[in-house]
Amino acid sequence: MFKSLVINKNDSQGYHTSLKELNDEDLQDGDVLIKVLYSTINYKDALAISGKAPVVRRFPMIPGIDLVGIVEQCDNDKFSIGEHVLLNGYGVGEKYLGGLSQRARIDSKFLIPLPKGITPFNAMAIGTAGYTAMLCVMALEKQGITPDSGKILVTGATGGVGSFAIRILAELGYSITASTGSAEQVSYLKELGADEVIDRAELSEPGKPLMKERWAAAIDSVGSTTLANVCASINYGGCVAACGLAQGMEFPSTVAPFILRGVSLLGIDSVMRPQQDRLDAWARLEQTKLADKISKISTTVGLEAAIEVADQLLAGGVTGRVVVDVNA
Template identity: 45%
Template sequence: MTQSSVSGPLPETFRALRMLRGDSGAYPEIQTLPLSALPPGDTLVRVAYSSLNYKDGLAVAGRPGVLKTYPMTPGIDLAGEVLSCPTGAYVPGDAVVLTGWGIGERSDGGYAELARVNADWLVPLPPGTTPEWAMSVGTAGFTAMLAVMALEDHGVTPERGEVLVTGAAGGVGSAAVALLAAAGFEVVASTGRLQEEAYLRGLGAARLIGRGDLPALTRPLEREQWAGVVDTVGGDTLRGALAGTRTHGAVAACGLAGGSALGGTVFPFILRGVTLAGIDSVTCPVLRRRAAWARLARDLGAEKLGDMVQTRSLTDLPALAEAILAGQVRGRTVIDVNA
């Protein structure tokens, strides 16, 4: 390791939330670990913040299917500063953000004070932004931005009519509402928490509909209502959203909180020319990532996040995991890993 690739002495230990597996299942534990416990990788990052996403909730709550091995540090995103990078892609002190690429699932993730990762997974923080802002946006906001870009790529413009966001009070949904409103769209927010009307209107929603309105759309083709959809729910909600999408509209699908099955018929696709665009934030190409983060810095700056964000500590994660799985977490939760 060259002198230019590392800044000062490296820490000998770090704190992390680890998921362990015992006779009664998986459980979380805060541990202090040696540097040697970090996974392979070419870049060492001092983590400042991570965030709470639905997938993180599943992992920390010990639900099967997310973590591929144990012990494991969850946290599917992180932001901080580079401590060492022998590849030369970054220099010590560079501010970076990382989402996806299997961290917090197949390799240790962001719920730790240090992370060792591959340099080509990282994205430089846009100028004028901070690691805390990056995790206020996080995987959820990044996913929402990719969904908005997908709608635009398929010709959805504000002049074509309303755009629907399902699961609108959640992390991805909240960010999508704000981003679409910033782009000039008239946004319809679908939510099971109609008591959050003031919050959603504050983000830019023009009107709200209830969670049950979309599954109730059971005909193969319903009245044409929205030019585009950002769907974070899946299941019958996605089926109903497709049936009500206008001719040559587009639906960006990025979630399955309401189920992974895709029901309905092919009629929206072959009779109305509706496009169903899948959003994968995990393996998104680097150039698309950088474009999305640049757009996020422009359209979802810290001043616009407002009531969308709360900041909590590593020790709060077990309770937060249960809350997000129960649909009780509004907007975005930033995790200060050093608190």
């Protein structure tokens, strides 16, 4: 027997998440059996656990879009018994049983080896948020954005993606503007590497189709009106990597930034990303000095506490990343 968070939806209890004991027969089909060490709470996990958005596609569901663990059984030669493996996305925690469990059975095509230079705990402190942030940075680099191009804006700066984006960009020598609604977190953002911090209110209300050029590029995890204003404020020939929807899914913009200033809007999907992109992003993450800031960016909770943390995250009460020690 082992413990898992389980989401159920039925006539008697409605939508309900609780800590339950399961056995291996309760797990889905897959060719790799994993002893899970750590998982995380991401924005999507919080939506799934709380039921505040239709993230879950089947019931019962074990949430958790991230996991790191040790291979206990593998039905092919892709992984060895005792090897550490890593998972981000692929619909796990939505369509497939996820990582907020002490054990998981996963399709091997969803897994990559844990990089040698990253510990299991740090892999989850980085998690989908840090991996997504690195995908965004790599997308800006492919568009020719360098530290000499000008200031880079990071919205949703105290969230997981924002926190890691700032740290990665700072390490690479970029000048960073952080946008946040948490005035009390200015020192946190500057410690990560932000050069200046602005109030998110500057970007969250409807603006003009074209606004003053302020940034060479941006990483946006907020969406909605904020993303529209960001695009309207990018320098000629700049670009925006869009990877989230914390403010909303709508995009109330015009074509003006794109056809009059040559701005590029880059969509960043981390869920179904091809294997090689994942390996490249994690190889870059392995090269960084993120481990030096992990304690600043992350906190740790046990499985049952993850339910309460999900509500706190949706209410904007969580800074950085939440690692879940599934065996605590």
